[in-house]
Each structure stands twice: as structure tokens, then as C-alpha cells.
Amino acid sequence: MTPRWTTMQRPRGLERLIGRLCVAIALAVLIGFLSxxxxxxxxxxxxxxxxxxxxxxxxxxxxxxxxxxxxxxxxxxxxxxxxxxxxxxxxxxxxxxxxxxxxxxxxxxxxxxxxxxxxxxxxxxxxxxxxxxxxxxxxxxxxxxxxxxxxxxxxxxxxxxxxxxxxxxxxxxxxxxxxxxxxxxxxxxxxxxxxxxxxxxxxxxxxxxxxxxxxxxxxxxxxxxxxxxxxxxxxxxxxxxxxxxxxxxxxxxxxxxxxxxxxxxxxxxxxxxxxxxxxxxxxxxxxxxxxxxxxxxxxxxxxxxxxxxxxxxxxxxxxxxxxxxxxxxxxxxxIQGPTAGAAPGQTGAAAPIEGRAPAPLPVTATAPVAPTGAAPVALRVAAPIRLAALDGKTNYFTSVKPQDIAVQAVQPTDNPDLIWDPVSHDVIAWGDVVAYGVDVTGLPTVVDRTAAIRELKRMATRSPQVMRMWPDDRQQRRGQTVEVDLSDVASKAVLLFNVSGDGTIQMLYPIGSDASLARSANLRLPLKVGEPFGAEQIVAVTSQQRMVDLENVLIQLNRRRASGQVIKSLERYLPADARIGSIGFFSVP
Missing domain, CATH: 3.40.50.1460 (Rossmann fold)
Structure with a gap:
């Protein structure tokens, strides 16, 4: 099921104002990255x-x-x-x-x-x-x-x-x-x-x-x-x-x-x-x-x-x-600023919005295609995702073969990254339910998503885009409204997307008539919570220049379970001055 975060209902005349509500908050400029x-x-x-x-x-x-x-x-x-x-x-x-x-x-x-x-x-x-x-x-x-x-x-x-x-x-x-x-x-x-x-x-x-x-x-x-x-x-x-x-x-x-x-x-x-x-x-x-x-x-x-x-x-x-x-x-x-070839910095996150996605693309078995001429990029070699079953049995996972990361079956007491409940089929990570009702055949995409979020957090530590979710970090329920607030983005290109608990990508901004460059210091988007419920990772990417290739990739990946492909695309197309915000929050029915 596709994630459905909706913008709040509003009069037609206010349609173009969504995503451009400005708040006068002065925050530090976070640009560039040096390892x-x-x-x-x-x-x-x-x-x-x-x-x-x-x-x-x-x-x-x-x-x-x-x-x-x-x-x-x-x-x-x-x-x-x-x-x-x-x-x-x-x-x-x-x-x-x-x-x-x-x-x-x-x-x-x-x-x-x-x-x-x-x-x-x-x-x-x-x-x-x-x-x-x-x-x-x-x-x-x-x-x-x-x-x-x-x-x-x-x-x-x-x-x-x-x-x-x-x-x-x-x-x-x-x-x-x-x-x-x-x-x-x-x-x-x-x-x-x-x-x-x-x-x-x-x-x-x-x-x-x-x-x-x-x-x-x-x-x-x-x-x-x-x-x-x-x-x-x-x-x-x-x-x-x-x-x-x-x-x-x-x-x-x-x-x-x-x-x-x-x-x-x-x-x-x-x-x-x-x-x-x-x-x-x-x-x-x-x-x-x-x-x-x-x-x-x-x-x-x-x-x-x-x-x-x-x-x-x-x-x-x-x-x-x-x-x-x-x-x-x-x-x-x-210290001088980053040169043209410097590795970009990243951070933060934003929430998905119901009604803010472009027209859905047909979902096929074919892997998403990057823009023409792009060299292939592999995910960084990383430690395997440690997966445990709540009852301690490991035989459930013999057929779990993610695309982007290795899996190691462990006991629930062995510091697992994910715990799967064989009764309810819920997937739990660090005290939060990442996804509800996932059977064994669906676990590979959740594992790939976990690896992708781990990489997003690593990238976001370097040079974060200031970003907040309102009103607070409590679990959000169906129909509730939350807001994503990006600071210090005036005249910058902004890309905003969500990675849901099952790895589905949802493009949030810009879509439709949204301006590619933010017009004010703050960009605030009201979102309404919908299903599927679990973990949401809102990601914001900002730059002084429009990120056409990355934007095109995100449009192609919209509504597809392609979290690993998003990481590869970020590594390939981010400009040197990019900042990333990546914030996780959680929804329940």
C-alpha cells in the first residue's frame, strides 16, 4: 500500500500557498562539507x-x-x-x-x-x-x-x-x-x-x-x-x-x-x-x-x-x-569552502503529504532507471542488518535476501537492528514499530530500507539542513496534522521526499506548481497522517542550484519500494554545496 500523507483541506484559492508558508526564524546557514x-x-x-x-x-x-x-x-x-x-x-x-x-x-x-x-x-x-x-x-x-x-x-x-x-x-x-x-x-x-x-x-x-x-x-x-x-x-x-x-x-x-x-x-x-x-x-x-x-x-x-x-x-x-x-x-x-569535487554534506528529514504526490507512475518489475549517462554507483559496503524474531527462532529468515545489504540472523538479546514479531508480523526497531503486518516475503524491502536510513543518517551528520517536525515526537495517528519546517532556505532549491517503513518513496516537494526555489527563509508544509502506518523518514535536500537530475530520479522512484536506489542517486547527483535533513517519526492507526 502506498503511503498517503495529505495536505490539509483548504479553499482552492489557497492551493498555491501550501509549501510556502513562511515563518520569520533566523537560523545558522549550514552549507558545504569537509570530511x-x-x-x-x-x-x-x-x-x-x-x-x-x-x-x-x-x-x-x-x-x-x-x-x-x-x-x-x-x-x-x-x-x-x-x-x-x-x-x-x-x-x-x-x-x-x-x-x-x-x-x-x-x-x-x-x-x-x-x-x-x-x-x-x-x-x-x-x-x-x-x-x-x-x-x-x-x-x-x-x-x-x-x-x-x-x-x-x-x-x-x-x-x-x-x-x-x-x-x-x-x-x-x-x-x-x-x-x-x-x-x-x-x-x-x-x-x-x-x-x-x-x-x-x-x-x-x-x-x-x-x-x-x-x-x-x-x-x-x-x-x-x-x-x-x-x-x-x-x-x-x-x-x-x-x-x-x-x-x-x-x-x-x-x-x-x-x-x-x-x-x-x-x-x-x-x-x-x-x-x-x-x-x-x-x-x-x-x-x-x-x-x-x-x-x-x-x-x-x-x-x-x-x-x-x-x-x-x-x-x-x-x-x-x-x-x-x-x-x-x-x-x-x-579553512576554505569546498571545491567543486568535494563530497556533499547531508542531514534532516521531512514528512510525507497526502495529495502532494505527482500522478502515480505504473509500478513494474523493472528496476528504476537513472538519467542517461550516469555511471553506476553501488551502496557503500556496510555491516549487515541484524535481524531477530521475537520468539528467538532464526529459520524464518532463510529466504530473506535483500537487494542492497546482507542480513545476519541473531537473537532478540543480541542488539538486533530489527525485531520481527511472527504473530503480528510487525517490525520493531529501537523501541518503535517500523512497519505493521509485514510477512516474511516483505522483510527484504524493510531490511533494505533500514540500511538506506542508516546511510542517510550518516550523511546527514556532516552538514545538516535545519529541519523540525511539529508539534512533537509523539506517535502520530490517522487524520492528525503534522508540519515540516525547513529553515534558512530562501532562494535555495528544495527537494523533499519520504521513505516509508516498507521502503516506498513518496515525492513531496516540488510537485505541480510548486516553485523550484524557495521564496522565503522558512518553508513549512502541513501534512495529514494516513496509512500505511509505522516509520516515516522525511528527507530534505537543499542547494544553491536546482538539482534537476536528482529531482527527475525522485519522480521516477515515486511510489516505488526503492530506498537503496535513492541512496545511490544521492551519492551520484548531489551538488557540492548540498545540505540534507533527515528526520524519522512514527505513525499508528
Missing amino acids: PRAQAAGGLSISNPDGGAVRALVIGIDDYQHVRKLRGAVADATDIVSSLRTMGVGDVVELTNAQADRASILREVSALVERTRNNDLIFLSIAGHGTQEPERVKGSEPDGMENVFLLPGFETTPAGSVQRILGSEFNHFIRQFELRGAKVIFVADTCHGGGMVRDIDPRAAEMSFRQVPRYTLLVDELKPVTDRNDPKSELDLDHTAFIAAVDRHTKAPEVRIPGIDGLRGALSYAVARAVEGNADINHDGKVTLKELFSNVRQVVYQLSDQRQNVVTISSPAQRLETDVAFELTRGVVL
Whole structure:
């Protein structure tokens, strides 16, 4: 069945306005792409715009002794440390697992304060469990609850109570850096309270979240580090940028990053790529706070399938548009924009629209044909899709032979990419139903689609097109209206399409009388939810030039199960300045 996302019913006179409703939102320009590892190999390095040194303390904890262990926080710390060192930062201290006890952290922070000089830039990063406790300084938090970071030996005994660090203590440390004339970037890849907007399907494998339930300490032996100069809150600091994985009301999951084994924190991954150069949106060699915040927010939003909305806070005296977080240099030459042959960047996603598809093309058994003269392009060699049956049997999958990727049959407990329910025939991925009622013969297209989405996410991390789905990430039901909002697209060519849960492509924009170039900074499309239900991946591609070949391919692929062909076409026809947005959301009957 073809995906049917419909535009809202409207008077005939408003027909041409759909897809062009403008909203005045100024967001950072995200153009171009340079491979982070290629940049580093070419001598690209990070530097401090104020002339001082760049220093860092990076903490990651998986191995908790008395609360649930995590699976990706140490990898997060290692990734950020590797990126900083690759980019030329020499003063980097890494504390992981048992190394990250309270005494060691206090000792290393104190030593870092002593090394800090005027105009230095300090990176502080922590990945691990968080929670909340009643605030100690009355009025310091809007909800009366203080954020707390748990250390490996924490438990609710008197001795175990010492193994935690209060959010107010980190503010104390940051003030010490500021008093020495330094600027600080603080990254908290953890969560402290709240739940989720979108429920997890109970048949899914257990998900890992960076939060423990609130607790009661009958005896608290922690003696906080504090003095009278401490700020009451983050807003009382002067030269500090805060980046948190989620707000105070939602959980931070550990996610799968395309091409990387195991689980990771989406925020830490995004920060590591930003440090390597991805956040330099306009390629002028200067990463402003606005560029840093915008890049990290979009990458996390996409990698988490909307489950995470990063929180960014800057000191009141800082100017987001002009204050430079860090610079990128290659010898004495600033980074230049991509050349004509550079690999394009990609990101984001958009939703399908009922009534916005061109006239359906006849579906035949013939594979879609690319425009004349195009050289054949194969999908990147990638790890196989791990497929499990809910009952643990693997004999169902002997005939499952996808076109674009290999399949590995595993157990439901072996970190599968997809779980198939042999009773309902639903296909589940990472807590969400990807497709409903798929029998074994239909599984190959779902597997191919999974591989294609994995590649889309990888592409979208490089140079994302800013894109949002409204109103939120909850499951959308039949007849509900959602909106796709693209930012900063004035005078740019826009292509918008959907990849449904069974791999069917649906062209969304431009169709009919839609303008090939967006006329305003924002493009907002209202969509109405229809069947088939499950996963939808909305993809936006933008460029300064019209993408005629790619547009023609998408029209040919419209209403066909051809997710792999879409990836090949993107790799073949994307212009050098392309940006991609790729956002997944989920619908239910």
C-alpha cells in the first residue's frame, strides 16, 4: 500500500500557498562539507580566538557498581578526547570508569584550574548517569531540583553518598576558570529527570537511558565544594556555554550511530564532530556559538529520531551571532569552502503529504532507471542488518535476501537492528514499530530500507539542513496534522521526499506548481497522517542550484519500494554545496 500523507483541506484559492508558508526564524546557514578525518589529516587544528591555550577534562562512566551500567559513555569520552588531540589540543585529561571517583575528579579539576591562564579555552565534558535532588541553595533552580552527576561508586549508603558531584559544584569550578580569565564550554551528556513523549514498544529490546530513579539519602556525607563567590545558577556565569543532552523533563537514550558498533551518546558524538570542523557552517574558520549550538542540536535531533532536543545556554554577556567558540586553522590559512569535487554534506528529514504526490507512475518489475549517462554507483559496503524474531527462532529468515545489504540472523538479546514479531508480523526497531503486518516475503524491502536510513543518517551528520517536525515526537495517528519546517532556505532549491517503513518513496516537494526555489527563509508544509502506518523518514535536500537530475530520479522512484536506489542517486547527483535533513517519526492507526 502506498503511503498517503495529505495536505490539509483548504479553499482552492489557497492551493498555491501550501509549501510556502513562511515563518520569520533566523537560523545558522549550514552549507558545504569537509570530511572531519580528512581535515585532520590535512593539518586542520583547533585554536583559541583569544590567543590562549585550549585545555580539556573529559569524563565518561559506564561501569557503575551499584546502579544500572551504561554502554556508551566511555566510548563518548574516548571519542571527544581523540577529536581534541587529533585537532592539536595537547592538554587533555581523560577520566573513565573507576578513574572517575570524586577524589580524582576534584584533583584533576584543581590541577586544571592551576594550569589555566588568561584567555584560555576550557572544555569540560561528562557522560554518565544523572539524577535530581532538592536544591541546596533556595531559588537556584526553577523547579527546586538540582542536577546531580553520579560517579561509579555511588549508592545510597553513607559512604556511597560521597560518590556524586552536584551541578552547583560544577558551577563553582567553572567560576574558578572564569576568575582566571578563561572561557568554558561545558557538555553534559546525561539526563536528570523526566520521561519520554513517545512510548517504547514493550516488545522491543531494552533501551539504555542515562538516568537513575530519584532516591532518598538517610545519611548524606557529601561535603560540597563551595564558597561565597559561587554563582546561583548557570546564568550568573560570564563566559560559559552549556550544552545538555536533554531538558529537565525528558530522558537521554544511548543511541546507535551509523557505522559505529555499540551504543553512544548522540550529544557527545555531535560535539566530537563539531570539534573536527563540522560546526563551521560558513567555512570561514570561525565557529560561533550560534554555529556550534545549531549544528549540535540538529545532529542530535536526527540521530535520536526526535527523542532528544538539546538544551543550550550561554552567559547573558555572550553574543551568539558573533562570539567565536573556537577557530579552525590549517597552518596560517583559514579553512576554505569546498571545491567543486568535494563530497556533499547531508542531514534532516521531512514528512510525507497526502495529495502532494505527482500522478502515480505504473509500478513494474523493472528496476528504476537513472538519467542517461550516469555511471553506476553501488551502496557503500556496510555491516549487515541484524535481524531477530521475537520468539528467538532464526529459520524464518532463510529466504530473506535483500537487494542492497546482507542480513545476519541473531537473537532478540543480541542488539538486533530489527525485531520481527511472527504473530503480528510487525517490525520493531529501537523501541518503535517500523512497519505493521509485514510477512516474511516483505522483510527484504524493510531490511533494505533500514540500511538506506542508516546511510542517510550518516550523511546527514556532516552538514545538516535545519529541519523540525511539529508539534512533537509523539506517535502520530490517522487524520492528525503534522508540519515540516525547513529553515534558512530562501532562494535555495528544495527537494523533499519520504521513505516509508516498507521502503516506498513518496515525492513531496516540488510537485505541480510548486516553485523550484524557495521564496522565503522558512518553508513549512502541513501534512495529514494516513496509512500505511509505522516509520516515516522525511528527507530534505537543499542547494544553491536546482538539482534537476536528482529531482527527475525522485519522480521516477515515486511510489516505488526503492530506498537503496535513492541512496545511490544521492551519492551520484548531489551538488557540492548540498545540505540534507533527515528526520524519522512514527505513525499508528
